[in-house]
Amino acid sequence: MTTMLRRVPQYLCQVQRLQQQVPLRLRSTAHADAQYAAEPTDKPVDWDNAKPYSAIPGPKSNPFVGGLMSFLPGGEFYKVKLEDMFDTLASYGPVAKMAGIMGRPDIVLLSDPKEIEIALRNEGTWPIRQGADSLQYYFENRRKGLPMSLVSSQGKEWQEFRTAVNQVMMQPRNIKQYVEPIDSVTQEIIDRMRRIRDENSLMPANFSDELAKWALESITLVALDAKLGCISDNPNPDGAKMVQCSHTVFDSMYKLDVLPSPWKFVSTPHFRKFTKAMDGITEISSKYVKAGMERLKNVPATELKDRSYSVLENLLIKTEDPDRAVAMALDMMLAGIDTTSTVVATVLYQLATNPEKQKTLQEELDRVIPDKRKPLTKEQLEELKYMRACIKETMRIMPIIIGNSRTSVKDLVLGGYQIPAGTMLNTPNYFLGRNEKYFPRAKEFLPERWLPGAPDLKCKNPFAYLPFGFGPRMCVGRRFADLEIETIVAKVFRNFNLEWNNPPAALKMQVVLVFADPLRFKVTDRA
Numbered sequence: 001m002t003t004m005l006r007r008v009p010q011y012l013c014q015v016q017r018l019q020q021q022v023p024l025r026l027r028s029t030a031h032a033d034a035q036y037a038a039e040p041t042d043k044p045v046d047w048d049n050a051k052p053y054s055a056i057p058g059p060k061s062n063p064f065v066g067g068l069m070s071f072l073p074g075g076e077f078y079k080v081k082l083e084d085m086f087d088t089l090a091s092y093g094p095v096a097k098m099a100g101i102m103g104r105p106d107i108v109l110l111s112d113p114k115e116i117e118i119a120l121r122n123e124g125t126w127p128i129r130q131g132a133d134s135l136q137y138y139f140e141n142r143r144k145g146l147p148m149s150l151v152s153s154q155g156k157e158w159q160e161f162r163t164a165v166n167q168v169m170m171q172p173r174n175i176k177q178y179v180e181p182i183d184s185v186t187q188e189i190i191d192r193m194r195r196i197r198d199e200n201s202l203m204p205a206n207f208s209d210e211l212a213k214w215a216l217e218s219i220t221l222v223a224l225d226a227k228l229g230c231i232s233d234n235p236n237p238d239g240a241k242m243v244q245c246s247h248t249v250f251d252s253m254y255k256l257d258v259l260p261s262p263w264k265f266v267s268t269p270h271f272r273k274f275t276k277a278m279d280g281i282t283e284i285s286s287k288y289v290k291a292g293m294e295r296l297k298n299v300p301a302t303e304l305k306d307r308s309y310s311v312l313e314n315l316l317i318k319t320e321d322p323d324r325a326v327a328m329a330l331d332m333m334l335a336g337i338d339t340t341s342t343v344v345a346t347v348l349y350q351l352a353t354n355p356e357k358q359k360t361l362q363e364e365l366d367r368v369i370p371d372k373r374k375p376l377t378k379e380q381l382e383e384l385k386y387m388r389a390c391i392k393e394t395m396r397i398m399p400i401i402i403g404n405s406r407t408s409v410k411d412l413v414l415g416g417y418q419i420p421a422g423t424m425l426n427t428p429n430y431f432l433g434r435n436e437k438y439f440p441r442a443k444e445f446l447p448e449r450w451l452p453g454a455p456d457l458k459c460k461n462p463f464a465y466l467p468f469g470f471g472p473r474m475c476v477g478r479r480f481a482d483l484e485i486e487t488i489v490a491k492v493f494r495n496f497n498l499e500w501n502n503p504p505a506a507l508k509m510q511v512v513l514v515f516a517d518p519l520r521f522k523v524t525d526r527a
């Protein structure tokens with residue numbers, strides 16, 4: 001049995017991956033049957049005039065093996081990169097279907113923003129997004145008693161948790177108090193970039209790991225009220241362990257949830273590594289959450305009202321449950337490290353390969369930040385409009401989350417077809433962001449399209465650009481991600497010129513889309 005499972009063909013993992021390009025990697029579970037539907041599933045008015053679900057066009061399927069044939073030699077997806085499969089699928093029409101394989105659900109691709117809007121505006125109060133089985137398994141079995149994390153939960157449980165977390169993570173006042181700490185962590189990576197460049201001013205081959213450590217250090221500040229020293233040459237023991245564990249978790253999730261693996265049937269070495277690393281992150285998180293509780297207990301009554309509270313303290317107050325704070329800390333670390341650090345890598349790359357845009361950005365930075373040694377302020381960050389446009393444009397042209405998913409919670413009519421509740425829908429960021437129909441001169445890096453004064457370049461439909469998702473289930477860490485990314489991009493280009501003197505860098509699909517080549521930027525000091 002084990003040997004047979006080990007031989008699951010490589011191409012199947014492509015499909016599995018398509019079903020889960022959500023950042024949070026929770027793969028298809030039993031929830032796909034819309035058991036969490038919050039809305040009555042009355043038929044839409046145009047249902048009877050719509051064509052049946054079976055008429056949705058797509059690659060050929062077979063009653064026995066579903067869509068498998070397309071992935072075999074001669075099939076249209078054979079050896080096609082995952083991110084490019086969207087183009088093929090979209091060529092069937094604005095609503096296209098890839099039949100499920102070996103019992104997995106079909107995927108309905110929505111490549112027209114108008115249909116995406118209808119789907120997302122009808123997702124109800126408990127939107128369903130599927131993800132990685134490895135995390136689901138960990139929470140359900142290994143960590144019995146620990147509440148399901150936000151990314152892993154569905155239905156009412158998700159809504160209650162999310163409501164409490166929204167009040168903490170989305171309030172501008174809460175974000176503002178992290179401007180100075182995030183600046184300080186970012187200054188460390190700036191100093192480190194000066195130390196780790198070689199005699200030709202090139203960044204080391206593992207520069208993306210350095211960015212991941214910066215993202216980890218930044219997010220533990222928020223999630224655990226702790227500075228773990230991850231960026232330093234001598235991190236404290238918790239910092240060193242956290243770096244190691246988070247690296248192992250991302251690496252093993254790719255191997256468990258993306259590549260073929262029999263871990264659900266037999267305990268594989270990668271599965272054991274994954275659980276050990278998750279245990280490590282949970283233990284360290286629990287320790288700092290406990291410390292946060294102690295701090296809160298010891299606040300003198302006279303200070304209670306006027307004191308400002310950190311995200312961790314606010315979560316403890318709102319949820320009245322330290323286990324929830326631990327679950328949320330895990331979410332922040334799982335969803336907020338590789339996403340943020342990879343977006344930063346893509347922004348640095350786009351600006352290094354578009355020197356005239358880098359120059360325009362630096363003119364803005366020099367004007368807004370006259371003294372680069374002083375910590376950045378919120379007011380300065382707000383003034384950096386061209387920089388924000390550069391970040392937005394990068395997330396359009398190089399979206400690291402190539403698509404998002406939803407399971408429809410009620411019957412819908414999309415593109416003239418009946419879509420029954422429980423259908424897995426996919427919204428393809430990568431396809432839409434690079435599409436001339438929605439973004440004029442789509443192949444060019446043009447931050448100006450996001451600023452007033454360039455009406456011809458504007459995005460034609462806001463539903464063609466959803467890097468953080470949409471609606472009540474959209475990224476809860478978005479504001480922190482913005483703060484972190486803006487801080488590091490401002491500081492890097494205020495301090496340095498970046499050059500890319502290599503062939504165009506290739507991308508590869510892991511848990512998110514990442515660079516396949518080492519990020520050997522040439523980094524020289526600016527005055």
Ligand code: HEM
Binds near residue numbers: 023024337468476
């Ligand atoms: C640039 C970096 C990031 C990107 C591009 C990103 C993108 C996304 C996307 C597309 C979703 C799914 C939204 C949907 O289904 O509508 C999501 C969900 C989520 N993100 Fe992020 N994210 C980023 C950074 C972060 C950070 C820093 C954190 C934590 C502080 C975070 C925490 C989460 C959580 C917890 C969810 C699940 C929300 C839920 O299911 O209710 N993300 N993110």
